[in-house]
Amino acid sequence: MSEIKAGIIGTGGISVCHLEGYNAIPDVKVVACCDIDFEKAKKYAEKYSIPNVYADCKEMMEKEELDVVSVTTWNAAHKECTITALKGGANVICEKPMAMNATEAEEMMKTAEECGKLLQIGFVRRFGKDAEIFKEFSDDGVLGDIYYAKATYLRRSGCPGGWFGNKAISGGGPLIDLGVHVIDLSRYLAGNPKPVSVSGVTYSNLGKNRALGAEVAWDMENKKRDEEIYNVEDFVSAMVRFENGFTLSVEASFNLNCKSDSGEIQLFGTKGGAALSPKLEIYTDVAGRFVNIQPAVDVGFSMDAFNDEMRGFVDAAMRGKPCRATAEDGVMLMKIIDGIYRSAETGREVIL
Ligand SMILES: NC(=O)c1ccc[n+]([C@@H]2O[C@H](COP(=O)([O-])OP(=O)(O)OC[C@H]3O[C@@H](n4cnc5c(N)ncnc54)[C@H](O)[C@@H]3O)[C@@H](O)[C@H]2O)c1
Numbered sequence: 001m002s003e004i005k006a007g008i009i010g011t012g013g014i015s016v017c018h019l020e021g022y023n024a025i026p027d028v029k030v031v032a033c034c035d036i037d038f039e040k041a042k043k044y045a046e047k048y049s050i051p052n053v054y055a056d057c058k059e060m061m062e063k064e065e066l067d068v069v070s071v072t073t074w075n076a077a078h079k080e081c082t083i084t085a086l087k088g089g090a091n092v093i094c095e096k097p098m099a100m101n102a103t104e105a106e107e108m109m110k111t112a113e114e115c116g117k118l119l120q121i122g123f124v125r126r127f128g129k130d131a132e133i134f135k136e137f138s139d140d141g142v143l144g145d146i147y148y149a150k151a152t153y154l155r156r157s158g159c160p161g162g163w164f165g166n167k168a169i170s171g172g173g174p175l176i177d178l179g180v181h182v183i184d185l186s187r188y189l190a191g192n193p194k195p196v197s198v199s200g201v202t203y204s205n206l207g208k209n210r211a212l213g214a215e216v217a218w219d220m221e222n223k224k225r226d227e228e229i230y231n232v233e234d235f236v237s238a239m240v241r242f243e244n245g246f247t248l249s250v251e252a253s254f255n256l257n258c259k260s261d262s263g264e265i266q267l268f269g270t271k272g273g274a275a276l277s278p279k280l281e282i283y284t285d286v287a288g289r290f291v292n293i294q295p296a297v298d299v300g301f302s303m304d305a306f307n308d309e310m311r312g313f314v315d316a317a318m319r320g321k322p323c324r325a326t327a328e329d330g331v332m333l334m335k336i337i338d339g340i341y342r343s344a345e346t347g348r349e350v351i352l
């Protein structure tokens with residue numbers, strides 16, 4: 001097959017994971033990149049030897065013939081950049097969250113269908129080794145029917161700063177940034193059931209002072225903390241009910257008076273349970289005794305998942321393999337997120 005041409009829209013932090021993923025695939029070449037911060041894009045292009053560089057993704061799509069494009073901008077630009085890339089003839093992987101809300105996400109999915117192109121969503125946790133092995137256990141019937149999951153992604157003080165705290169650009173706080181990962185992973189591991197209702201609460205008691213004053217590991221060059229707007233929630237707790245009776249309880253925070261940062265996903269089935277993060281462990285019974293099983297090889301989530309995600313995307317877009325994180329999955333997630341924010345505002349359960 002001839003060379004597959006890739007482009008990147010938004011040359012910030014996470015785009016490097018996409019770029020390295022493409023570079024690890026022998027017949028893919030990243031030939032163009034673009035960022036509204038043109039100086040930043042130029043430096044990036046120089047650093048990573050990308051021959052063509054643009055400030056506007058429309059111009060990039062007009063001048064280049066790209067097979068695959070990564071949309072790695074901030075959240076408010078996902079819809080516009082994704083639609084531009086799809087209409088420009090490329091298959092697209094758009095970072096999570098898919099969009100600012102479900103209405104935008106549906107428009108993106110519809111555009112992909114109309115253009116006959118693939119739109120994959122950056123649910124990288126689906127490509128973790130832990131998820132893969134969990135699926136093998138689950139498909140083998142070790143867990144029985146999975147009916148409940150508990151997912152947490154808690155940071156004591158960890159807003160990434162900059163636009164992440166600005167609702168007009170991010171769409172929200174830890175729910176849309178962190179919760180999206182663990183809600184999606186739980187749903188995926190439970191077999192992608194359809195959500196039917198949500199009930200949630202959000203709190204904004206600590207955020208601004210914490211985010212501005214704390215020593216956090218997120219103070220990257222382009223995320224200047226001193227000039228930021230901070231108007232997102234700092235904690236969310238929610239319950240999501242699914243069509244098949246499966247229920248998920250989720251908590252996520254940028255700021256919370258907890259002992260330390262933590263994250264765990266536990267799933268509970270009729271024959272066994274499991275925990276992912278930091279390591280995969282299975283809880284079941286054998287010969288009348290409770291046993292806790294760990295795979296002999298250490299299995300957790302690692303950054304290798306990004307390479308697997310990008311390979312999966314290129315295989316699905318160009319080689320007819322199934323897509324593991326579809327636009328439909330992205331839309332479902334945005335419906336859940338919209339519903340949780342609405343429930344928190346109204347104090348009532350929201351039917352999706
Ligand atoms: N999958 C993961 O684990 C993961 C991790 C981090 C971030 N993300 C997601 O990746 C996205 C980017 O996050 P980041 O940390 O790299 O942010 P970032 O701020 O480092 O980079 C975003 C870049 O997008 C550019 N941009 C904004 N609008 C644009 C437009 N219309 N056209 C071209 N460029 C534009 C900005 O100038 C900036 O350089 C976000 O959606 C975030 O949620 C995912």
